[in-house]
Amino acid sequence: xxxHPVDEKLPALxxxxxxxxxxxxxxxxxxxxxxxxxxxxxxTARDLTFLTGACLFTAGLATFLQTLGVWRIGARLPxxxxxxxxxxxxxxxxxxxxxxxxDALPVIFGAVIVAxxxxxxxxxxxxxxxxxxxxxxTGTVITLIGVSLLPVAFGWAQGPNPGARDYGSTTNLGLxxxxxxxxxxxxxxxxxxxxxxxxxxxxxxxxxVAIPFGATDFTPVADAAVVGFPTPxxxxxxxxxxxxxxxxxxxxxxxxxxxxxxxxxLGEIVERxxxxxxxxxxxxxxxxxxxxSPLFNxxxxxxxxxxxxxxxxxxIRSRYVVATGGAxxxxxxxxxxxxxLIAVVPRPVLGGAGVVLFGSVAASGIxxxxxxxxDKDNNVLIVAVSLAVGMIPITAPEFYHAFPETAKIVLDSGxxxxxxxxxxxNLVFNHLGRGARDAREVTHPMEAxxxxxxx
Numbered sequence: 333x334x335x336h337p338v339d340e341k342l343p344a345l346x347x348x349x350x351x352x353x354x355x356x357x358x359x360x361x362x363x364x365x366x367x368x369x370x371x372x373x374x375x376t377a378r379d380l381t382f383l384t385g386a387c388l389f390t391a392g393l394a395t396f397l398q399t400l401g402v403w404r405i406g407a408r409l410p411x412x413x414x415x416x417x418x419x420x421x422x423x424x425x426x427x428x429x430x431x432x433x434x435d436a437l438p439v440i441f442g443a444v445i446v447a448x449x450x451x452x453x454x455x456x457x458x459x460x461x462x463x464x465x466x467x468x469x470t471g472t473v474i475t476l477i478g479v480s481l482l483p484v485a486f487g488w489a490q491g492p493n494p495g496a497r498d499y500g501s502t503t504n505l506g507l508x509x510x511x512x513x514x515x516x517x518x519x520x521x522x523x524x525x526x527x528x529x530x531x532x533x534x535x536x537x538x539x540x541v542a543i544p545f546g547a548t549d550f551t552p553v554a555d556a557a558v559v560g561f562p563t564p565x566x567x568x569x570x571x572x573x574x575x576x577x578x579x580x581x582x583x584x585x586x587x588x589x590x591x592x593x594x595x596x597x598l599g600e601i602v603e604r605x606x607x608x609x610x611x612x613x614x615x616x617x618x619x620x621x622x623x624x625s626p627l628f629n630x631x632x633x634x635x636x637x638x639x640x641x642x643x644x645x646x647x648i649r650s651r652y653v654v655a656t657g658g659a660x661x662x663x664x665x666x667x668x669x670x671x672x673l674i675a676v677v678p679r680p681v682l683g684g685a686g687v688v689l690f691g692s693v694a695a696s697g698i699x700x701x702x703x704x705x706x707d708k709d710n711n712v713l714i715v716a717v718s719l720a721v722g723m724i725p726i727t728a729p730e731f732y733h734a735f736p737e738t739a740k741i742v743l744d745s746g747x748x749x750x751x752x753x754x755x756x757x758n759l760v761f762n763h764l765g766r767g768a769r770d771a772r773e774v775t776h777p778m779e780a781x782x783x784x785x786x787x
Contacts, residue, residue: 441567
């Protein structure tokens with residue numbers, strides 16, 4: 333009996349290198365939220381390092397839950413979990429509203445615990461929305477995921493600090509371009525294992541190229557401790573404040589929406605469609621990981637869309653590879669010196685590789701849209717309007733500036749707004765009234781729609 337590629341266990345060396353490649357792809361996204369929130373609080377360098385290590389450690393635990401699974405928890409897909417960036421704005425708002433900054437993290441942790449537990453209870457009900465995610469919806473959302481992530485890569489390509497004099501310099505952009513070229517050349521002219529780890533090799537090569545330009549900083553390695561453990565409640569026992577809890581519950585809804593879209597995208601890519609049960613299990617892993625994360629001083633966890641691009645590009649679909657990446661994250665959380673090795677990779681180098689990774693996600697979405705029956709005017713309108721709505725935060729970042737901060741948590745996420753627009757428009761055009769009678773749209777999200785004859 334053949335084993336599905338998702339359940340395949342690869343040789344140890346290949347498992348380790350490809351797992352490390354997943355860590356490299358998502359490292360910047362994991363460490364950015366604790367760095368931003370920690371700076372807002374005014375943490376010392378030592379506490380900031382501790383908070384970052386804790387987020388790496390909890391990301392590894394959440395990834396274990398998602399890939400390996402326990403009972404009905406975990407999608408058992410090659411799905412990376414880590415700190416969601418959607419929580420940064422409300423967490424910094426909580427910090428600003430907290431008079432004694434030493435209470436800020438306990439308040440955040442208390443809110444995350446409650447939001448995680450409520451999300452865990454809501455997961456099976458939330459997953460029933462899968463019938464409203466046919467290819468016209470999933471293809472639109474997958475495309476938006478890739479397009480929404482591309483500005484992140486472009487930002488990385490310009491440098492780590494927007495306020496620095498060399499931000500966007502020809503040197504930084506040249507390093508990003510060189511890394512992109514290396515990855516493309518490896519993908520074009522190599523085969524087998526080397527081709528599959530092209531992104532990791534591109535990151536290593538790009539880092540070496542950056543050394544003569546002074547863009548590679550080895551200080552994090554020299555200053556890092558060898559061993560460290562995220563002591564439970566290091567910053568104090570959780571505190572529970574209603575306003576903070578409500579804001580993090582909104583973030584949880586956003587994260588669950590994005591995770592649902594990510595699971596549908598990944599299921600399409602690995603050729604194991606995510607059904608209602610899989611999505612419910614995946615959301616349980618997200619929410620339980622979030623509820624447990626504050627115990628070890630971590631933040632809310634969610635799926636990392638950039639790693640979907642890595643799966644799409646390498647075609648390595650084993651969930652055990654991603655679980656190995658989770659093991660690396662745990663080790664980095666326990667060994668700050670090991671974590672600092674990834675930090676050595678210059679941001680422009682990450683940006684060059686990110687163009688390939690995030691672009692691959694958008695390309696996967698276009699492939700899904702090819703199955704969406706775009707010969708039907710209704711579906712063309714759904715895609716057109718949903719993409720436009722989802723692009724607003726990307727092309728006009730200040731568009732929703734007059735809205736309340738709580739509303740902007742949702743509105744500033746193009747993935748969430750585009751997803752909501754696609755679902756609502758699909759309901760209006762293909763499920764309600766005359767649309768329900770006229771549409772021949774299928775309800776299973778991964779089943780192709782039969783082509784309609786042109787009258």
